[in-house]
Amino acid sequence: MSDGGFEKVTASDERMYGPRKLLLCGFSGDIQPHVVKLLEILKLSDIPRIWVTAEHAGSLISDVLALDDNAGRGLASELPRAIIMSGLTRNELHLLMSGSREAGMKPPLWATLTPTSESWSVQDLLKELAAEHAAMQRRKP
Secondary structure (H helix, E strand, C coil): CCCCCCCCCCCCCCECCCCCEEEEECCCCCCHHHHHHHHHHCCCCCCCEEEECHHHCCCEHHHHHCCCCCCCCCCCCCCCCEEEEECCEHHHHHHHHHHHHHCCCCCCEEEECCCCHHHCEHHHHHHHHHHHHHHHHHHCC
């Protein structure tokens, strides 16, 4: 199911694949306002957000991306914490990742949408991201 694995994303204003949206998995209703505040601070609040819940686990990523802005807002989510970025610029990706680290956010799994991953289910993508994360952790000295 791998789409080539991890690929370093260089800084640029080039827009990445997909519609401009964030899929936010595993963020409870009480944490969501903190994420919204972080996006405001980073001047990324204009990016539409989908709060992915367990109800969406079997859905294709492409179908979840078609949901309206703020779908799932305020709902509990037992999914692994992940942020799937679609249609952002490479600079926005770097800003979001570094901003979340600096804010002390519990580290999520990170992904960018690809033509391959948009045809996967949410649960399959999250499993793949967790496996890639575990492999990277094993490689660290």
